[in-house]
Amino acid sequence: MKIWNFFPREALYECYQCARCTGSCPALEVAPAYGPRETILKCLNLGHEAVVQDEKIWLCCTCNVCEDRCPQKIPISDLLVALRNSAARRGNIPGKLSIAIELLAKTGRSMIVHQLDEMRAHHGLDPLPPAPVEEIRQILKKTKLNEVIDF
Amino acid sequence: MKDKPELAKPVYRDGDLRIGVYVCHCGKNIGGVVRCEEVAEFSKDLPNVVVSRDSLYTCSEPGQEQIKTDIREQKLNRVVVASCTPRLHEPTFRAACEAAGLNPYLLEMANIREHCSWAHLHDKDLATEKAKDLVSMAVHRAALLAPQFELTVPVKRVAMVIGGGVAGIQASLDMADAGYKVYLVERSGSIGGRMAQIDKTFPTMDCSICILAPKMSEVGRHPNIELLTLSEVKEVEGHIGNFRVKVLKKARHVTKECTACGDCTSACPQLAPDEFNAGLSIRRAIYMPFAQAVPSRFLIDMNQCLNNQGIVACDRCFQACSNKCIDFAETDRMLELEVGTIVVATGVDVYDPTALTELGYGRFPNVITTLEFERLINAGGPSGGELIRPSDRKRPEKVAFLQCIGSRSKRSNPYCSNVCCMNTVKDALLIKEHWPETEIYVFYIDIRAFGKGFEDLFQRARREGVTFIRGIPGEIIEDINSGNLKLLGENTLLGTPYRYDMDMVILSVGIRPRSDAGALQRLLNLSTDTDGFYMEAHPKLRPVDTTTGGVFLAGAAEGPKDIKDSVTQASAAASRANILMSKGEVKVPAITARIDTNKCVACGMCARVCPYHAIEGSKDLGYYRVIEAACQGCGACVPECKFEALDQAHFTDAQIVSQLDQALEKDPNSKIICFACNWCSYAGADFAGVSRIQYPANVRIIRTMCSARVSPDWIERALIKGAGAVLVSGCHPADCHYNNANQNTLKRVEKYWKRMEKLGINRDRLRLAWISAAEGAQFAKVIQEMESGIRKLEPKAIEVAAEALTKRKTKKVEGS
Structure with a gap:
């Protein structure tokens, strides 16, 4: 499955890692190791192949707060949905x-x-x-x- | 018989035309895409071309020498240079022609860089074919060019500076010291601007008001400077060298005799927030903006005073004033000033972070902005320089700075505000200087310490114990009881989440264009960039000029900048204005409208559309004529004439039609003809090229000064010749560089749409688009859309439309 058919990859290049998303993330309360900032950085630097292997993407509850506060208006929840679709198809599902x-x-x-x-x-x-x-x-x-x- | 003025006749007749064509490689800029040798070879066969060469850099000294030699030896009488945009090098090549004895108006340029090689990087064949077309259009136009002689207009040796911040102050002093009279127009009650509000300057930590105040008083006492405070520019007429400006000078209600003793203010019962202290303290209705204010006089804020609108309900200040210098009867006055040059130094607003609700500004008292902090830490500020937090007026022990608030964001301002990083570093050091035990945390994304001495200051802050944490908090939570603030976020370098408890949070807010920047932009016909700042004429080589002659930019109104850059730019702007005033005269382009009085029937239609009242005449006189010194050369009047009595020098009907015909010589059905105005849309297309935005290569751009010059006859001719589509493009309404002349464009295009509909022609083939100089992407988008429209067109439909238009045209000719 081509994940970038479901999410505009160019939007990721807008990210400058300010971490407002992670700072706003409710998942951070229960799992301090998780954050959308890191997910975006990994997509950019390691490729989404590496990201979909990671069980942490399933911690997102698509509450959209990160997206709401993102200064670059990156549709982060959409990214997580696309990543999880891709992960599920590869059998990476908790x-x-x-x-x-x-x-x-x-x-x-x-x-x-x-x-x-x-x-x-x-x-x-x-x-x-x-x-x-x-x-x-x-x-x-x-x-x-x-x-x-x-x- | 009436005495009718003679029209200038072209010097050369067709028989002796000798055209030289120079195709420039511009290094690899053009040569890497367009096969320049092939274009030069092709040009040899164009009519009247006697010399055709290609060279690596035509604008270089040898390149120009070649043109001059050819003019002398080959007896060239027209020169065509195919290179970059005429907006860049037309003056260069015109000067070269003039040096060799050729009238500079006999030069024509084909824009094969911005409009061709840069816009079609990936298709060498298409780009080369387009370059050939562009050269051919230029050669045919060149054949019809006539020599023109520029009029010299005097420049008034008087300048106006709009805005009394540090940039305006510096520009005024520089021009006044050079010996010219300067009107400094300031909207508020005192000059000083933002710099007066700031406590210290970076990177040297000078006291801001201490270094500014001497300059302010110098302005106040300079014999050449007339300071107009509480004044706003309301109307601007005229042109370079001769502007007539109407300035509204609002009543101060305190006369010159004021000694600033302050007896009035202690008597005043009315309170209002003090703007100078960013609203952190209160002032009276009669007040002095700040201690060092120039002019050093009180003023009455009539929105607060009880004596508004002539009703005197209270005269306590009047009673308290021993000098009797309070005058409730003073009224606003409209001043009419005549100036030769104008410097715009209107400065910036500060970003209001209330919209970023997660930070709690406006809800949590201990979340403040950097401007508020500057007033808090200033000895003349509301707390007398004591660092206290608003909720309980106690000294905070843990302070956080949040960077990039309102900057670098699609939710606020997309650009970097340039000054906030160093301002924060400076503020952190200021706290450390007075209260070294204070814990300071700076939450940042990138620290941009790019200027002289900046990195040193940043390192000093780190040495003194300021903690820099990479990662902006996502949210601030207030503890209602203590007023303390909890910051939630992630340290991106450690990859770990953080929670910090802080006593006070300072938002390092960005700067943005004045909210009313648009008003002055329209008055002076300035352009703005996509961020809303005033645009310079050229980003590298004319950084303080604007596209309006005689108007210059200084300070942050042109883009975010610190004090040093503002002062530098102000001196540059003053110097540019001084050049004009010292010379005392300036040549204006000879592109005025001309009326053939023999054909003129004195209907007066032209005079009605002229945005400058530059056409005079009457039925009794029997003709109308153009006042050349007043005509700005938009050409809006020309299409209005039904009797072919009007034409515009250097943009004649015949010249444009020759370009049109050449553009449609081959495969017209696939072509888009684009008429673009010089100031916005042509520049927008240039910008698309400069930005390397790619768009279809089948567009052929024809430049006019204003979109109002575009005659419906040209549109008709293009459609009859089978052009796939026609685009008429100009400045956005109200941004027109010719006093809203482009409202005529709209009218004419709308009228033509109706005609097309009546004849059953697809009206999408004629498009009107407003494209500004900053909208390169928009230009490309419009061309893309039109290209896909053309692809759906049937050749038969184009043919039928052409026939219908031809039939209508012949009928009209027979009818008349």
């Missing part, structure tokens, strides 16, 4: 994430909810209605997630 997607495809929910039903019963609530599994599977297939993860 185990926990692929389990969640598998679960979503099979049960219609991204987490196991049996315990949740017990809790609901305890509080006098009806069990959760069944998820529209087939519809969700169709949506996931349309996004071509099935090409990356077997479900």
